[in-house]
Amino acid sequence: MTSKLKIFTFLALILTLVVAGCSPQANDASNDEEGETDELVVYSARKEQFVKPLVDKFEEESGVKVKLMAADEALVNKILEEKNNPQADIFFSNDTGALEYLRIEDALAPNDSDKIQVIDEKYRADDGSWVGLSARSRIFMYNKDLTSEKDLPQTLWDLTDSKYKGKFAITRGGNGSMVAHVAALRAEWGDEKTKEWIEKVKENAAIITEGHGDIRQAVGAGEVEFGLVNNYYFHQQLDEPKDNNVDAVYPDQGKDDMGIFVNAAGVGLIKGGPNQANAKKFIDFLTEDEQQKIFSFESKEIPLVEGIETTSEAKPLSEYKVMDMPLKEIGPVWLDAKKLIEEAGLDLEVK
Amino acid sequence: MTEPTLNAEQTNQWNKPPQGQARKPFLLRAMSRFWQSLWHGKPPNLLILLLSMLTALIMVIPILYVVVQGWGAGTERWIQLWDSRIPGLLWNTLSLTAVVTAGTILIGVTFAFLVVRTDLPGRKWWRLIGALPLVIPPYVGAMAYIIIFGPTGWVRDWFGSSPVQIYSFWGVVMVMTMFTYPYVYLITAASLGRLNANLEEAALSCGQRYRQVFLKVVLPLLRPAVGAGAILVSLYVLSDFGAISIMRYTTFTAAIYYQMGSFDRVSAAMLSVVLIAVTLIFLWMEWRTRKNIRYSQQGGTYRRPLTIPLGRWKPLALAFVFLVSLTGVFLPLAVLIYWSLLGLQNGAIDASFWEYTVNSLVVSGIAALLSVILAMPLVYLKARNPSLLTSLLEKVVYSSYALPGVIVSLGIVFVFNQYLPMFYGTIALLVTAYIMRFLPQATQAGEAAISLVSPRLDEAAQSLGHSPWKSMLKITLPMVLPGVLAGAALVFVSSMKELPATLLLRPAGYDTLAVRIWIQASEGFYHLAAPAALLVILVSILPLRWILNKY
Numbered sequence: 001m002t003s004k005l006k007i008f009t010f011l012a013l014i015l016t017l018v019v020a021g022c023s024p025q026a027n028d029a030s031n032d033e034e035g036e037t038d039e040l041v042v043y044s045a046r047k048e049q050f051v052k053p054l055v056d057k058f059e060e061e062s063g064v065k066v067k068l069m070a071a072d073e074a075l076v077n078k079i080l081e082e083k084n085n086p087q088a089d090i091f092f093s094n095d096t097g098a099l100e101y102l103r104i105e106d107a108l109a110p111n112d113s114d115k116i117q118v119i120d121e122k123y124r125a126d127d128g129s130w131v132g133l134s135a136r137s138r139i140f141m142y143n144k145d146l147t148s149e150k151d152l153p154q155t156l157w158d159l160t161d162s163k164y165k166g167k168f169a170i171t172r173g174g175n176g177s178m179v180a181h182v183a184a185l186r187a188e189w190g191d192e193k194t195k196e197w198i199e200k201v202k203e204n205a206a207i208i209t210e211g212h213g214d215i216r217q218a219v220g221a222g223e224v225e226f227g228l229v230n231n232y233y234f235h236q237q238l239d240e241p242k243d244n245n246v247d248a249v250y251p252d253q254g255k256d257d258m259g260i261f262v263n264a265a266g267v268g269l270i271k272g273g274p275n276q277a278n279a280k281k282f283i284d285f286l287t288e289d290e291q292q293k294i295f296s297f298e299s300k301e302i303p304l305v306e307g308i309e310t311t312s313e314a315k316p317l318s319e320y321k322v323m324d325m326p327l328k329e330i331g332p333v334w335l336d337a338k339k340l341i342e343e344a345g346l347d348l349e350v351k
Numbered sequence: 352m353t354e355p356t357l358n359a360e361q362t363n364q365w366n367k368p369p370q371g372q373a374r375k376p377f378l379l380r381a382m383s384r385f386w387q388s389l390w391h392g393k394p395p396n397l398l399i400l401l402l403s404m405l406t407a408l409i410m411v412i413p414i415l416y417v418v419v420q421g422w423g424a425g426t427e428r429w430i431q432l433w434d435s436r437i438p439g440l441l442w443n444t445l446s447l448t449a450v451v452t453a454g455t456i457l458i459g460v461t462f463a464f465l466v467v468r469t470d471l472p473g474r475k476w477w478r479l480i481g482a483l484p485l486v487i488p489p490y491v492g493a494m495a496y497i498i499i500f501g502p503t504g505w506v507r508d509w510f511g512s513s514p515v516q517i518y519s520f521w522g523v524v525m526v527m528t529m530f531t532y533p534y535v536y537l538i539t540a541a542s543l544g545r546l547n548a549n550l551e552e553a554a555l556s557c558g559q560r561y562r563q564v565f566l567k568v569v570l571p572l573l574r575p576a577v578g579a580g581a582i583l584v585s586l587y588v589l590s591d592f593g594a595i596s597i598m599r600y601t602t603f604t605a606a607i608y609y610q611m612g613s614f615d616r617v618s619a620a621m622l623s624v625v626l627i628a629v630t631l632i633f634l635w636m637e638w639r640t641r642k643n644i645r646y647s648q649q650g651g652t653y654r655r656p657l658t659i660p661l662g663r664w665k666p667l668a669l670a671f672v673f674l675v676s677l678t679g680v681f682l683p684l685a686v687l688i689y690w691s692l693l694g695l696q697n698g699a700i701d702a703s704f705w706e707y708t709v710n711s712l713v714v715s716g717i718a719a720l721l722s723v724i725l726a727m728p729l730v731y732l733k734a735r736n737p738s739l740l741t742s743l744l745e746k747v748v749y750s751s752y753a754l755p756g757v758i759v760s761l762g763i764v765f766v767f768n769q770y771l772p773m774f775y776g777t778i779a780l781l782v783t784a785y786i787m788r789f790l791p792q793a794t795q796a797g798e799a800a801i802s803l804v805s806p807r808l809d810e811a812a813q814s815l816g817h818s819p820w821k822s823m824l825k826i827t828l829p830m831v832l833p834g835v836l837a838g839a840a841l842v843f844v845s846s847m848k849e850l851p852a853t854l855l856l857r858p859a860g861y862d863t864l865a866v867r868i869w870i871q872a873s874e875g876f877y878h879l880a881a882p883a884a885l886l887v888i889l890v891s892i893l894p895l896r897w898i899l900n901k902y
Contacts, residue, residue: 041859048870067860070870074611081616081768087776088859174609207518209599213874223502243503342618345435347609 040066040278043075044092045176046265047211050299051092057294058285064278072211073098073176079107079270089273090282092265095180096123099130099268100331109271115284118305122326123264132264132327133286134301135317138181139260140168140249141234142226143219152226155252156185159228160200169207169215169227173198173338173346177212177230177263183330183337184261184323191340198344208346220246230263235300235313250320259321264304395736396819402728407747410787413762414627414751420765421624424617432621436606440622444602444629447523448588454528455584456577458675459535464565465668467543469659477672478540484679485533486891488848488865490593491884492530494872495683496522497597498690503875523600529679530594531587535580542576543569561659582637589630590755592851593869603629604755608851616761623758634753687888690881699879708886711863714778715846718785719839722793725786726835730797731823735806745794752791756852759787763856776858784852789845793838800834801827840894847890 040058044051048070055066069075069088076098079091083106091108093099102108108129116124116131123132142152147167153159159168171178186194202208206224209215215227216236220243234248252258267286269279285291292303296310302317303310310316330337341347386394465471466478484492499505500517516522546569554564592604601609603626610619661668694700729748733741751759763783767775774780804827812822850865857866864883871880 043859047874049874067858069857069859071854077611077616081764082775085768085772085775172609207599210596210873214599217503217875221503221507343435 036277037275038064040064040090040275040282041088041273042066042068042090042092042282043079043088043270044068044070045073045075045094045098046070046092047213053294053298054286054291057291058282061285062278062281064275064281066282073174073179076102080105083107083271086270086272086274088270089275089279091268091270093130093268094176094265095263095330096130096132096266096327097180097183097263097330097334097337098176099266100125100328101334102268103127103129104331107271108268109273109276111269111280111283113280113284115287118287120304120306123266123304125328128269130266130268131283131287132266132304133292134266134295134299134303135262135264136177136230136232136301137250137260137262137315137317137320137322138177138228139231139234140226140251141216141219141229141237141246142249143222143224144245144247146222147225149247149249152249153251154249154254155257156228157197158251159204160197162204165204166206167225168205169209169218169224170201170205171209171212171215171228173341173344175211178346179334179337179341180263180330181261182341183333184263184325186333186337186340187325187329188258188323195340195344198341198346202344202346216246217243220244231302231314232300235311238313250315252323253321257321259323261323261325262317264327265301389740390736390738393736395732396823398820399728399732399823400736402725403732403741403744406725406729406790407744409783410751410790411747413759413766413787414754415762416765417620417623417758417762418627420617420620421622424621428617429621432618436622437625440601440603440606441625441629443600444589444604444626447520447527447600447602448585450524451527451531451588452581452585454524455532455535456581458528458532459580460539460573460577462532462536462672462675463540463543465672467540469661469668471661471668471672472665477676480676480680481536481540481672482533482895483676484530485537486888486895487530487680487683488593488850488884488887488891489527489530489591490597490850490865490869490872491687491887492683493526493594493597494868494877494880494884495686496526497872498686498877499682518599520600523595523598525678526594526598527588527591529675531584532675532679534583534587535577538576538580538583539573542573546572579637582633585633586630586637586753589626589633590753592755592757593865597869597872604757604851607755607757607761608855611757611761611855616765619757619761623761626758627754630753630755631750634750684888687881687885690877691885694878694882697878699882704882707862707864707867707883710861711847711865711887714781714863715785715843717778718782718789718846719843721782722786722790722842723835723839725790726793726797726838727828727831729794730801730831730835731827733794733798734801735809748794749791751787752789756784756788756849757855759784760852760855763787763852778858778861780856780858781853784856785842785846785849788849788852789842792841792845793835796838796841797831797835800831804830837894844891844894847887 042051042055048068051068051070055068058064059066073094075091076093079086079088079102082088091099091102099108103125108125111128111131113128116128119131119133123135124130140152142149153161153164158164159170173179173182182194182198185197189197207215207218207227209218212227212229212233215229216233218224219227220237220240222243226249231248234246237246238244250260252260267283269276269283273279287305289305289308292305292308295301296303296308296314300311300314302314338347462477462481466474466481471477497504497517500515500522501507502518504517506514515525550568550572551564554568555561559567589602590604591602592608595602595605596608603622607619607622607626610616610622691699729744733745763780767780767783771779808826808830809819809822812826813819817825847863848865850869853863853866854869857863862870864887868880868883868887871877871883
């Protein structure tokens with residue numbers, strides 16, 4: 001009988017060791033003085049499939065073990081909550097608004113690396129704490145079997161027209177690209193009009209999804225006639241073995257129209273993260289030409305480093321009218337945009 | 352209360368030197384009298400009591416934290432939330448709960464009646480098959496149905512269009528019903544098996560037709576059992592996140608999960624307060640139904656219930672059980688096996704797959720082991736020292752079991768971030784969440800086991816000079832251990848399947864099988880999700896026998 005007791009105490013002991021062994025403190029002990037570590041923690045609001053190839057390549061080239069947490073915009077809050085006890089080194093974001101917001105909230109650290117100078121300063125923070133890596137335009141992709149260009153809305157405001165009711169898909173208002181887009185619209189239209197737009201669009205949408213992947217599938221499969229997506233989702237659907245009879249409309253191209261909202265995905269350097277040196281290495285790595293090519297050929301985005309080739313179907317930025325709003329300006333109003341979306345009730349809606 | 356003075360010295364259980372009664376100051380005497388009366392003259396060992404209280408405290412603090420955060424949000428925000436968000440969510444949540452519960456009662460009771468009371472061919476097998484959907488986590492079931500009926504699914508590929516709109520209220524109802532009806536089925540089947548045939552025969556001998564007897568005699572007797580099963584189902588629907596999110600539906604639980612990504616956690620906490628209130632109402636209802644469960648075992652003759660010949664209904668009955676098994680077990684499994692084979696060909700089983708498996712096993716294993724250690728004092732206390740305090744502790748422990756995982760995680764994040772930052776970002780958060788959510792499975796199993804161990808044994812050991820602590824360890828524990836270990840197996844399986852808390856609390860780079868299934872399924876990478884789902888199902892089958900015996 002007493003042997004049972006012994007086994008129990010032994011098990012309890014093992015448990016404490018396991019739990020203790022898993023805590024980050026245990027790793028810190030093995031670091032040497034210069035803050036050199038062999039790990040890197042990446043939080044990604046971007047989907048795993050877009051980030052994983054880059055992370056794997058970095059692991060291979062640098063020998064650093066990368067711990068990846070791929071989730072969604074909820075990570076912005078997680079980072080803020082962890083400010084006193086930072087867990088991550090890098091935040092991979094779908095839009096620069098969230099990055100600038102984090103910078104304003106003092107959750108990012110400045111980065112003086114020369115390598116990030118290759119990115120146009122329009123697309124990075126003044127102190128280098130975040131860097132844009134790839135651009136995406138917000139377009140309508142449509143199913144050619146169901147509709148044609150002339151029957152589609154030509155501007156974003158047209159989505160409020162009741163004749164499109166039940167014909168299109170948008171993402172939930174919590175989606176990062178959507179928040180940034182609303183922030184840009186708000187800068188253009190002001191609070192009242194933007195709120196009206198959200199409410200009517202919410203009413204008119206046939207499907208409201210968690211992310212854009214669902215939209216491209218829904219448009220491809222003919223569940224809806226068209227959907228509002230980032231341009232690379234349209235390019236991806238073209239590559240699908242089935243349901244690929246799709247095309248795209250670039251809205252707001254008229255003489256007096258506002259132009260397309262172009263956003264960038266990028267990375268931020270988290271303040272006080274456990275592996276700062278590796279984080280800087282990783283950011284430098286991402287701005288290299290080779291990785292920029294991965295953006296344009298694997299995830300079909302628009303690279304932000306000059307002179308990188310792109311796939312044939314991706315329109316270069318110079319070929320269409322773009323909204324003239326510096327992305328940095330979205331940061332300060334990012335929260336307001338989220339609040340506006342919540343007031344209009346689009347943030348939780350999924351249908 | 353009468354105090355057995357004889358035991359004055361024996362009850363002094365924490366080895367203080369006994370003092371003369373007369374010398375005790377009045378206050379102390381009053382205290383000790385109160386203490387004695389609280390425990391009906393059988394106060395527990397202090398260490399066991401403290402351990403139990405500590406466990407209950409661990410379980411309740413995160414929840415309290417959420418409630419405090421939610422209440423403290425200020426009237427203005429509450430009004431705003433009531434005006435905008437809450438009515439719609441309440442309607443979404445309660446309508447789904449009501450329809451699913453009704454559906455599970457219909458399917459569960461019919462199924463139970465057919466396999467227990469009729470001459471259905473092969474009913475031994477059907478009896479087992481009826482319980483099998485229990486091992487398929489609803490989010491896996493949802494994935495399987497989307498593969499079949501979804502807008503880009505099989506049915507569309509074969510027939511050009513899908514007859515069912517899977518991403519709809521009724522789609523969610525179908526999935527939730529098919530994978531939760533076993534709760535009703537199992538409890539009802541057990542209760543049906545215990546009914547006394549005399550009652551039915553008496554009614555039949557009065558010239559009633561069986562249909563009427565069933566409605567007037569059998570159903571009322573089954574009501575408590577059906578009620579207990581239905582409550583389990585409703586609590587489940589209230590707390591499910593995985594299936595509901597994959598099927599693009601929003602209930603309170605899903606809304607809380609999404610709110611955790613909104614601009615602060617306060618609205619999540621506020622929604623949690625409402626959901627906690629709803630859950631408590633359901634729990635109270637359950638407690639009411641449980642109070643009324645009386646097995647009609649009046650003295651005299653108990654005989655096995657009679658078997659009803661189905662006659663011309665046989666084909667219809669067979670069709671029913673076949674259809675239920677097809678939608679609840681065979682179709683989903685076929686889908687998963689098909690996609691797993693595709694996955695195997697495309698290298699879905701790679702090093703990272705095993706890494707996720709190991710992660711799942713390690714976290715669930717730690718949670719299961721700890722649950723044994725934490726459950727023992729609670730079980731012992733409840734069995735040997737019943738009192739108001741004991742039942743309060745029991746209710747506290749049970750309540751976090753009933754609450755959705757998202758609320759539990761919200762509380763855990765609050766608490767760890769504030770007071771235990773050194774453990775934040777480790778698997779300690781996951782283990783805490785699993786224990787909060789599943790400890791009652793271990794305690795209930797332990798209670799069943801300890802009820803068979805006579806308290807005379809401990810008393811005998813104590814009269815021979817063992818301390819209660821020692822007699823618990825040497826006498827009771829070894830006899831109860833098999834039961835508690837069965838409970839630990841349940842905790843293990845539940846932890847393997849757990850999704851919302853795991854999603855919210857996992858450390859970076861620490862994905863489990865459940866998390867991978869959800870991520871891959873939401874992205875449409877079914878060949879990657881299916882092998883993991885099959886593995887989870889396989890592990891869940893292990894304690895199934897024990898569950899079947901329990902009811």
